[in-house]
Amino acid sequence: MANFTGKARMAIAVNGSIPAPTLTFNQGDTAIIRVHNKMKMETSVHWHGLLLPNEEDGVPYLNTAPILPGQTHTFTFPLIQSGTYWYHSHTGVQEQAGLYGSIVIKRPEEPPMKEYVLLLSDWTDENPHQVLRYLKRGAEWYSIRKGHCKATAKQLPRATSKTR
Template sequence: MKKLILYLAFIGLCGGASAQMPMNMPMGPKKKPVPAKVEPSKKAPVKAADNMKGMDMPMAKPAENMPVVPGDKTVKFISPPPHTVRYDLYVKDTIVNYSGKPKRAIAVNGGLPAPTLYFTEGDTAAIYVHNTLTEETIIHWHGVILPNQYDGVPFLTTQPIQSGKTHLFKFPVVQHGTHFYHTHSGLQQQIGLYGALVFYKRNERPAKEYTMVLSDWTDMNPKEVDRSLHNATDWFAIQKGTTQSYAEAIRSGNFKTKLANEWKRMNAMDVSDVFYDKFLINGKAEDVQSQFKAGDKVRLRVTNGGASTYFWLTWAGGKMTVVANDGNDVVPVEVNRLIIGV
């Protein structure tokens, strides 16, 4: 009997955690490693989709005295010490197909979600956001300690990036952990403008790790989703099979509660109340990482980039040990499963 030991780290849009998990896994000579499974709080489709087409992105030329980091698919440059780490993010319209219907999405550097950005405490982050959309956009650095003018909330801290324009976000990295970046322009996050941030501790880096961004996808226009929520329609509940009739409320002794909620225009199931066509792991319906073998110790960093979905995370081989939350170290605690909130 061999052991497969994973070391996990998690973060959500408004909440998250880090975890470490020892796991006993039977390993036969012809068996493949058992991948981690992520399940949404509601049943999610698992068939992989033909996700994205036609997303070739322009690449920036290296700045003077800033060599390209080999093996990195994202445009990144690192200056001589003290380090200034530069990324160029190209925001562009694209078409995806997760359910058999081509739909508009937003890609960053040709992908959905946006690429994970890596820094170390003490670095200076220089992130150039190039807006190639036909509308304005902006990026907010969630939970990041930085100068207020770079926070990325339009008209409150930062002016929107107009179509065809480039904006530089430059700030010192003074923290560590797994964090998150996403747009605050309209409803663009629902169609792909989000990604993970990783801030390493000084002089500390795990031997093996993997960053995983969870998200939800609907073929419905985000504006129509917003309209349906404001009108408190039962359409999403009908699609998910979570409607509640007056007869059911009477039988369960909750008729007065049902009336009170109706008066407040609150649906019976008013948490995660949008029906989604797909739930995604790094932009795919299924994500298998076969490079991890029995005996490996792996840190898994998980970010919830979903608009309104809570995900349950479980591991087939044993318990997980949570070691951090929202980028902050915590006293390690073992759990059987972990909910990744929004």
């Protein structure tokens, strides 16, 4: 359970934290990252923005097998670039439930210095599946609810405790 807003909801933490821990490497290293799936559902990890072999990309059923409950998957790929990127699940709405983190790849010639990673994300107390459903509707539900689309607001029923 996570509580960022005063309301607790189910979440996914990696090593006990949301966001997941920052992974730090040096350019030229080979990343070896073991993902242990301790959930009762499959999961995945996609390395967003990294240039890596296709089979290490982490998109389930496209180029990497999903990580089934109780399984461990080892990602191994060369780090041929530098910069700050992020990783996240590509399974269901696990990213929206907390499965995301940052990955920092430093240039070997960079002088050591204190650094801070700022990872921006949003959080909702609503069920992520419900949010996705509303976003796929023809009208923009959240603007309507806030009264930004008054003509359309009359056409849709007010949210009830069931839909919130």
